[in-house]
Amino acid sequence: MAEITTDASSAAEALRAGRLVAFPTETVYGLGADAASDSAVAAIFEAKGRPRINPLIAHVADADAAMRLGRFNDAAMRLAEAFWPGPLTLVVPRAEDCPVSLLATAGLDTLAIRVPAHPLAQALLTAFGGPVVAPSANVSGRLSPTEAEHVAESPLAEKVAVILDGDECPVGVESTIIGFDAGSPVLLRPGGIPREEVEKVLGQSLRAAKAGAEGTPSAPGQLSSHYAPRARLRLNAAAPRKSEMYLAFGPDAPKGVPGLNLSPTGDLREAAANLFAYLRILDETGVDSIAVAPVPEHGLGEAINDRLRRAAAPRPGEEQG
Ligand code: TXA
Ligand code: MG
Numbered sequence: 001m002a003e004i005t006t007d008a009s010s011a012a013e014a015l016r017a018g019r020l021v022a023f024p025t026e027t028v029y030g031l032g033a034d035a036a037s038d039s040a041v042a043a044i045f046e047a048k049g050r051p052r053i054n055p056l057i058a059h060v061a062d063a064d065a066a067m068r069l070g071r072f073n074d075a076a077m078r079l080a081e082a083f084w085p086g087p088l089t090l091v092v093p094r095a096e097d098c099p100v101s102l103l104a105t106a107g108l109d110t111l112a113i114r115v116p117a118h119p120l121a122q123a124l125l126t127a128f129g130g131p132v133v134a135p136s137a138n139v140s141g142r143l144s145p146t147e148a149e150h151v152a153e154s155p156l157a158e159k160v161a162v163i164l165d166g167d168e169c170p171v172g173v174e175s176t177i178i179g180f181d182a183g184s185p186v187l188l189r190p191g192g193i194p195r196e197e198v199e200k201v202l203g204q205s206l207r208a209a210k211a212g213a214e215g216t217p218s219a220p221g222q223l224s225s226h227y228a229p230r231a232r233l234r235l236n237a238a239a240p241r242k243s244e245m246y247l248a249f250g251p252d253a254p255k256g257v258p259g260l261n262l263s264p265t266g267d268l269r270e271a272a273a274n275l276f277a278y279l280r281i282l283d284e285t286g287v288d289s290i291a292v293a294p295v296p297e298h299g300l301g302e303a304i305n306d307r308l309r310r311a312a313a314p315r316p317g318e319e320q321g
Contacts, residue, residue, distance in 0.1 A: 002160045004152060008123035014161035015040075015128050020047060022137045022151045023124050024166030025116040027087045027174045027192050028144040028276070029151050030059070030134030031160065032124070036099040041133055045103075047159040050140040056104045056133040057089050057112040057175075061125035066090075066113045069098050069131060075185050075202055079178060082201045085117035087171050087192025091179035104133045114175055120166040136174060141315075143227055143283075146172050146276045172273035173303045181207065190303040192272070226310035227276070229283035229290065233312035237291035245282040249293040259290075268300040275304055279311065 002022070003010070011021045018040045021032045031048065033040035035058050045052050060066050063080045070092035072080065079090060094100070094111045105111055116122070125132060136144040137151045137160075145151045148165035157163070176191035178198060187195060187206040199205050231245075239254045240246035246259030250266035260278045262271035282290050292308055295301050 002152065002157050002163045004148060004163045004165050006120065006165055008120060008164060009127050011124050011162040011164050012127035012129075015124075015132065017161075018043075019161035020044065020159060021124070021162045021164065022145075022148070022156070022160045023121055023134070023164040024118050024148070024169060025059075025087075025121045025134075026118045026169060027116070027171045028146055028169055029137040029148065030116075030121075030132075031137035031156060032059070032132040032134040034128075035101060035104055035131035035133040038101045038103055041101045041103045043159075044133065044135065047156055048135060048138070048140045050135065052103070053106045055106045055108055055112060056135055057114050058100050058104065058131040058133050059114050059116055059121070059125060060131050061122055062115060065131070066115055068095060069100060070095055070111050070113055073180060073183055075183070076178075076180065078201055079185075079198065080115075083193055083198075084115040085122065086115070087117075087175040088198075089114040089175040089177040089189075089191075091177060091188060100131055100133065110179070112177065118166055118169075120164050124164060141226055141228055143229055143276050143279055143311075144174065146273075150277075150280065168273070168277070170273060172275055172277075173300065173307060176303070178206070179209075190306045192300070192303065194299040195302055196299065225313040225315040227279075227307050228311050228313075228315055229279050231283050231287050232289045233308065234289055234291045235308055235312050236294045238293070240291040241289075243287065244289045244291045245285055245287045247278060247282060247290055247292045249295050253293060262293075262295070262304075268296070268298075268304065271295065272300045272304055275307060 015034050033044050091112045146169040171192040174191045176193040177189040179186045179188045188209045246257045248261040
């Protein structure tokens with residue numbers, strides 16, 4: 001069984017031994033491995049049941065370390081300066097001497113790189129001293145963990161050596177992923193930094209990612225089922241139906257219905273921070289269906305709605321349509 005601790009040095013030791021470590025970032029908990037080790041990287045895909053064509057993000061402690069892994073154009077440099085450390089991932093061409101295992105990038109010549117801000121992630125990356133690949137620490141297709149207990153209670157717990165406990169993740173949705181297509185910036189995944197803030201720094205709008213199947217690099221997991229609770233989700237519901245739980249948003253939510261409110265004041269940051277944990281709580285009541293209130297599409301609402309749509313999408317093996 002995994003050791004649950006706040007000691008980053010013992011987690012770094014486990015990484016050096018080729019083991020897996022769950023650790024907090026400001027977005028969600030990650031399942032980390034030594035990025036330079038083929039066998040440790042393979043263990044991540046194995047543990048998550050993740051398709052091997054779905055590449056991983058390499059995490060490092062600072063922008064200098066990031067710039068040794070990949071080639072940054074002007075726009076990428078500006079974004080790194082503005083948002084690192086923080087919930088931003090940049091997809092850039094691999095540097096020639098990049099030590100990250102080719103297994104981690106599914107053979108692509110690009111690499112997704114992120115510098116997380118969470119103090120325990122920083123402590124782990126500094127103690128380890130090299131890049132750490134880390135997908136979210138959930139079984140592939142399920143809800144992302146935002147508390148150490150979410151990992152401890154999941155089937156992944158027995159596959160990790162250490163769970164670093166850093167309390168609740170303050171952002172609550174994964175990093176915003178920006179790629180570059182012939183140099184021009186593309187929003188590959190909405191996330192913890194709102195599109196508007198990225199566009200302000202770039203002085204231009206972000207192009208949309210081309211729609212693709214789960215795990216295809218141009219549009220990571222865009223339309224297919226992901227982040228799925230056991231219950232079904234019914235989106236844009238003004239109120240729950242009989243026997244549904246309600247995930248509400250904002251001050252005008254119907255009163256006296258069973259469920260939770262993502263943010264009674266209508267604050268999108270608070271809603272993002274609560275999203276995955278509240279879906280878990282409602283799912284654990286055993287209901288068949290969770291009705292979800294409409295959430296505005298601006299700011300962090302874009303990431304919240306993206307996760308909700310994927311959570312509601314038809315699941316593999318189910319009839320489409
Ligand atoms: O906030 C986050 O980003 C969290 C924490 C743990 O850092 N990590 C995370 O990793 O969300 P994961 O594996 O659940 O999602 C990474 C996404 C995948 O959709 C993957 O397809 C995409 O990043 N990705 C990774 N490398 C890529 C590349 N070279 N080109 C395009 N997409 C890439
Ligand atoms: Mg994930």
